[in-house]
Structure formats: C-alpha cells, structure tokens
Amino acid sequence: MNNETILLVDDEPEIIKLMQIYMVQERFRLLVANSGEQALEIVRKEKVDLVVLDMMMPGRNGIETCLEIREHSEMPIIFLSAKGQEIDKITGLSVGADDYVTKPFSPLELIARIKSQLRRYSKYASSQSANDTIEIDGLTINSATHEVIVEGKPVKLTPREFAILELLANNRGIVFSVEHLYEKVWKDTFFEANNTVMVHIRKIREKIEADPRKPTYIKTVWGVGYKI
Template identity: 60%
Template sequence: MEKETVLVVDDEKEIRNLIDIYLSNEGFKVLKAENGIEALEILSSEDVQLVVLDIMMPKMDGIETCMKIRENKNMPIIMLSAKGEDMDKILGLTTGADDYIAKPFNPLELIARVKSQIRRYTKLNTSYEEAKEDGNLDVGELNINPNTHEVKIGEKLVNLTKREFDILVLLAENKGVVFSTEKIYESVWQEEFYDCHNTVMVHIRKIREKIEKDPRKPEYIKTVWGVGYKIEKNL
C-alpha cells in the first residue's frame, strides 16, 4: 500500500524535523517546506494527502498560504500557531483550515489529528467516487454534486472548503432534521465533541456567506434557536 504523504510547512527547522520524525515512524511520507511559497511549489508537483501549516512564517504566512491552497485543492489542512487565542483559531478555520493545534503541542496529539483527518478525507473521497450518477442533491436553486464535489446556485459555481461541503451535504441529505452543533461536529469531523461550538458556527457562517442572497436572512440553512441548524423539507 502506498504511503500517505504529509507536507509540513514551518519556518522553524527543529519543528519540521520533529514532526518528520514522528510522522515517519507512523509510516507517513513526509515532505517539508520552510515557507508558504515553497509549499505551493511542492503542492504543484507532488500528490499530498494532508498539510500541516504554521501560521507565523516569513515571505507568505500560513493564512495566505491556506487561502492559496484552497483555490484548487481540498486535502485537509491542520494549522499550527504559537498563539492560542480564539480569534487566531477562528481566523485559521475561516480561511479553509480543517483543524488547529496551538504550540507547544503534544506530538502524539498531532499524530492522532493527522490520522483522523486522513481517514476522513480518504473515506469521503471513496464515497464520492462510488456515488451514483443521479445522486445529486437539489435544495431549491442549490445543486450539490457529491461526484464532482461541486455546489452550484443556478449556473454559478460556489467554492466551498471540504468541511463546508461536508456540513452542507449532511444537512441536505437530512432535510427537516435539526442538527445540534455537537452532532454536526461529530458527524463531519469524526471526533468527540468538546467545546467546539465556535468552530461549527464559523463554518455555518462561511457557508451562508457563499450560498445565501442575504446571510442575515438565510433561505437554506435555518437556525433553530437553542437547538441547532437544518435545511427545510419544502425547499
């Protein structure tokens, strides 16, 4: 079986090497870059299944790099940062990251996060490839295609991150069902829910900004106050 490839992007050589050692011992192929520009060059020529991306870097920081990656790639991205404040986490997630770990971090926790994200990514890609050709999900003017990972409003293509797409599919497949933030997190992230309300709320907000005519008065994703979110059956 071919090894999954992880790209580690950090301007600190010691951090790159430490992560390399741990991931290599777990059977991953590890590529390394010291800044965002170098990372994008590697991604243009290598098949990478996951990116570990530091936020604070010279030349091109992790936020800008994440946004560039998300222009045409949907592999999981785990952000690293020496800052642990909520705003840094939210900023990273809104630019398309899938997870966030604050430095200093436990290497075993990072390995667990990497494995979880790759399992999720592989499982979803397999399910999309095996989906039926007529398996499109239609919600009003919204068309969701699991085969191509595309979302359209009429003829306009909507660019969603992998997490945003997964949340939208979950709600669209279960019209009328109200999902709590806990249920959404555990279904999409495939991890036990802790204090992740902000993470889900940020993703819902970003989806609305991309698919709703007026995000403040959403037509598609409705908030059921005190309970969670849903897509109406009659759309």
C-alpha cells in the same frame, strides 16, 4: 509500499533531516517547505496527500497557512509545535488541523500518526465518492464532484461550507444544533463561545440565497439550530 506525498513545512534543518530519513524508510514521497508561503506554492502545484505543518514560523505562520489550505482542500494536516498547552492544541484543531504533535517528538510516533490520518482520509474520500445528486427547489448538490448549482449557475463553496450544506441536505427537515454540526463536520469536540459554524452558515447563505437575510434553503430554528 506507501506512495503518498507528504509535505513537511518547518524551518528547523535538524527536524527536516531527521524526518527525511524516516520518510525514505517508509517509502513516502517527501516535499519540504521552509515557510508558509513556500508551502502554499507547493500545494497549488503538486498533489499532496498530507501536510505536517510547524505552527510557529516567521512570516506566514502555521495557523494562517492551515486556514489558507482549508479554503481549498480537506487533506489531513498535522501541526508540529513547541507549545504544549491545552489552549494551543484547541487553537490548532479549531482552525482545521486533524492532529497536533508537540515538540520534541518521536519520529516513529509522527509516522504512526501520519499513517493513521491517511487511512482515515482514504475511508472518508471513499465514502464521498458515490455519484449522488441532491436536488432541492433549484439547488443541486453533487457529492461526487463537490459541485453546487443554484438556479442553473455554479456556486463555489469551500470544503467546509460544502460539508455543512451536504449534511443538512442529506437530512432534510432535521434540525442540527451548532454543536452537532461542528462535531459532524470538523470531527472535533465543540467548545463554548465558538462561532465557527455560524460564520460558515452566513457565508453559505451569501453564496446560495437570493436574499441571505430571508433564506429559503438554510432555515434557522431559533434556540435550536439549522435545517434545510
């Protein structure tokens, strides 16, 4: 029996009614939001295991909502969208979604994708649960609690920032290209002109380096990538 909580974010009553039927059959606990603002409020107050998120909504759209959720959580996010072009899917996945389903869709297929993402996330969470602590010259990284401490002071990183830092720290001395970092952390195929990794590296340096312009932890290997 499933007991996970699914948040469905959509402003179409027909889709909500349809998915309520299938969610009940699958024994999922279903929460419903009709807007991005309402979805964020629910995520802040409730334990949500997966979000099914309409990409196109009035007010705060799905992309903005996804980006906001990703600042605080790695829970699976599945986009629903009437846009089926490849560029739309790339956009959705690049902002942090784990899957993309085009409307009109099969409820059974969506349920299958939900179960697949929940299984994948459960394995990922289990692999991250070991109480490993990495210490590098005043920098402490706790993989179990996702805590980062620099010179005795706690530093708050987003889940993506933490994943990048943890990956580099676990492979100290190894140079990771931008493409390799993206594919490892985002679990997606890298595409040209994507500066997402560089932006995240800059933000990490601003938080952990005494002087981000002269980093002592995350080093740039020009023309190759980054390493610790």
